[in-house]
Amino acid sequence: MTDPVLATYGLTKRFGAVTACDGVNLDLRAGEIHAVIGPNGAGKTTLIQQICGTLSPDAGRIEFLGHDVTATGAQARARAGLARTFQISALAMDDTVLQNATLGALGARGGAFGMLRKALDDNNLRSVAMAALDRVGLADLATMRTAELSHGQRRQLEVAVALALAPRAFVMDEPMAGMGAEGSHRMTAFLDGLRAEAPILLVEHDMDAVFALADRLSVLVYGKIIATGTRDEIRADRAVRKAYLGEDA
Amino acid sequence: MSREGLINAALLAGLVAIPLWAWAGDEPFTITLATRVAILALAGVGLNIALGLGGLVSLGHAAFFGIGGYAMGILASHAQAYDPIMESPILIEGTKLMPVIWIIAIVAAALAAVVIGALSLRTSGVYFIMITLAFGQMFYFFSISWPAYGGEDGLSIYLRNDFPGLNTLDPIQFFAICMVLLLLALWFNARLAQSPFGLALGAARQAPRRVETVGLSPFRLRLVAFVISGAITGLAGALFADLNRFVSPAMFSWQTSGEIIVLIILGGVGRLCGPVAGAALFITLEHFLGELSEFWHIYLGLLLLAVVLFARGGIIGLLAGRAATHD
Numbered sequence: 001m002t003d004p005v006l007a008t009y010g011l012t013k014r015f016g017a018v019t020a021c022d023g024v025n026l027d028l029r030a031g032e033i034h035a036v037i038g039p040n041g042a043g044k045t046t047l048i049q050q051i052c053g054t055l056s057p058d059a060g061r062i063e064f065l066g067h068d069v070t071a072t073g074a075q076a077r078a079r080a081g082l083a084r085t086f087q088i089s090a091l092a093m094d095d096t097v098l099q100n101a102t103l104g105a106l107g108a109r110g111g112a113f114g115m116l117r118k119a120l121d122d123n124n125l126r127s128v129a130m131a132a133l134d135r136v137g138l139a140d141l142a143t144m145r146t147a148e149l150s151h152g153q154r155r156q157l158e159v160a161v162a163l164a165l166a167p168r169a170f171v172m173d174e175p176m177a178g179m180g181a182e183g184s185h186r187m188t189a190f191l192d193g194l195r196a197e198a199p200i201l202l203v204e205h206d207m208d209a210v211f212a213l214a215d216r217l218s219v220l221v222y223g224k225i226i227a228t229g230t231r232d233e234i235r236a237d238r239a240v241r242k243a244y245l246g247e248d249a
Numbered sequence: 250m251s252r253e254g255l256i257n258a259a260l261l262a263g264l265v266a267i268p269l270w271a272w273a274g275d276e277p278f279t280i281t282l283a284t285r286v287a288i289l290a291l292a293g294v295g296l297n298i299a300l301g302l303g304g305l306v307s308l309g310h311a312a313f314f315g316i317g318g319y320a321m322g323i324l325a326s327h328a329q330a331y332d333p334i335m336e337s338p339i340l341i342e343g344t345k346l347m348p349v350i351w352i353i354a355i356v357a358a359a360l361a362a363v364v365i366g367a368l369s370l371r372t373s374g375v376y377f378i379m380i381t382l383a384f385g386q387m388f389y390f391f392s393i394s395w396p397a398y399g400g401e402d403g404l405s406i407y408l409r410n411d412f413p414g415l416n417t418l419d420p421i422q423f424f425a426i427c428m429v430l431l432l433l434a435l436w437f438n439a440r441l442a443q444s445p446f447g448l449a450l451g452a453a454r455q456a457p458r459r460v461e462t463v464g465l466s467p468f469r470l471r472l473v474a475f476v477i478s479g480a481i482t483g484l485a486g487a488l489f490a491d492l493n494r495f496v497s498p499a500m501f502s503w504q505t506s507g508e509i510i511v512l513i514i515l516g517g518v519g520r521l522c523g524p525v526a527g528a529a530l531f532i533t534l535e536h537f538l539g540e541l542s543e544f545w546h547i548y549l550g551l552l553l554l555a556v557v558l559f560a561r562g563g564i565i566g567l568l569a570g571r572a573a574t575h576d
Binding site for chain 2: 113
């Protein structure tokens with residue numbers, strides 16, 4: 001077996017008496033979509049924040065591309081190739097769609113260098129940004145103000161910014177949140193193709209999407225992973241059915 | 250050209266035309282007023298880079314304005330007394346040459362901005378406002394208690410400093426110098442806003458989490474913006490001192506910081522020519538209302554209230570509508 005792209009070992013985070021993340025072992029392998037599901041308050045966001053470096057764990061270790069990144073910050077992990085999309089869109093609302101995508105391209109370049117040239121006259125930046133927009137289907141809206149985008153389009157732009165980074169792995173926090181059925185289908189089809197490019201750690205509430213996409217699933221309940229396995233294994237798991245699907249099995 | 254572009258062009262053309270007209274009519278006082286407008290606008294352009302583009306509400310820009318002023322005052326006072334600033338280990342003499350004074354003012358203000366910014370930018374919101382205010386006040390009280398350079402009384406310069414090939418004591422020529430520097434700063438600001446750096450800085454204002462997740466440091470972007478901002482305001486301070494041929498701790502006072510913010514709010518925060526429109530309005534009010542009443546600030550306050558409540562984009566926003574997105 002090849003080394004995982006991203007892995008956590010015994011990741012633990014406590015907030016006072018609450019253990020939001022309890023010895024989590026998780027790995028993301030090349031070419032896969034690994035979904036993390038769990039009821040509300042299970043600690044999914046806490047887990048993502050630790051993986052992406054905006055929250056430091058109390059115990060445990062995070063490895064990315066074979067390096068221990070536990071002590072490095074969010075920016076360093078992003079530069080190393082870890083791209084994150086947010087549950088609630090974090091975009092520059094007054095800027096155009098293209099400017100937001102260009103920010104991703106600047107990240108890929110490693111810095112916002114240049115004070116006198118126009119960013120959008122830079123053909124390299126522009127083509128990276130436009131290519132990313134094109135892939136998520138926003139190329140026609142490139143000159144629109146981001147605030148004028150629909151909710152679903154903002155979700156697509158989130159993904160485009162991450163694409164422009166040309167990352168080694170994606171961490172996506174509910175990319176389908178608040179999308180209509182059609183948008184959700186399109187995003188599902190898109191993510192399906194994306195896994196060959198870079199593996200995706202997917203936190204998602206939309207179970208149709210999760211079961212359509214995930215190669216493996218991990219179920220998080222009260223900060224603990226109670227099961228990891230393929231779709232069929234998770235469907236059949238008694239503990240999962242009890243804790244998560246709310247069935248008395 | 251966009252509507253805002255036309256308004257900006259008209260505004261700048263007016264700022265050039267009025268002193269030319271006053272020059273033809275031999276009214277030097279009007280030229281001096283226009284020079285004040287240009288210099289305050291330049292200070293405002295500096296702050297607007299931090300405030301408008303970076304979203305950094307600095308209430309301590311008087312520190313940079315004053316540093317520029319004292320850089321001029323110290324250099325020129327030593328030069329006029331033929332008394333070197335320092336003899337050992339190396340000889341440093343004063344100078345009356347504007348370009349040298351400007352460079353020293355810019356470098357000194359930038360260095361101060363590195364230190365103030367590095368400490369202040371660890372905070373945000375109200376704490377940032379308070380900590381920048383505190384730094385400004387430190388400089389204010391330091392200048393008051395520094396007798397070598399006039400202390401509370403300030404420092405007078407007998408003759409305006411020199412610029413090669415020009416007679417700087419001629420009001421219209423000194424105005425031309427200030428106006429050219431203002432135009433250069435505006436040009437730089439316009440380029441900066443659309444550059445990769447400006448794009449990232451603007452994003453750091455609107456969505457700092459996003460900037461972090463593409464691997465860029467909001468702190469570093471803001472610090473660079475703060476230093477550029479301070480440097481430009483420092484240059485304005487040197488010109489302001491040269492205009493008055495006088496430097497005093499008042500340049501460091503928090504009222505000065507407040508005035509620079511007020512004129513940006515009046516003109517339009519983050520708008521390229523907001524500081525120009527604001528400075529023009531500010532000086533006009535100061536001149537005409539100041540004749541009517543000693544308490545003209547009351548009217549300024551009412552106007553500021555009206556702008557904040559009813560015209561958030563300031564004068565430029567009122568005339569040109571919402572800011573265009575650059576593409």
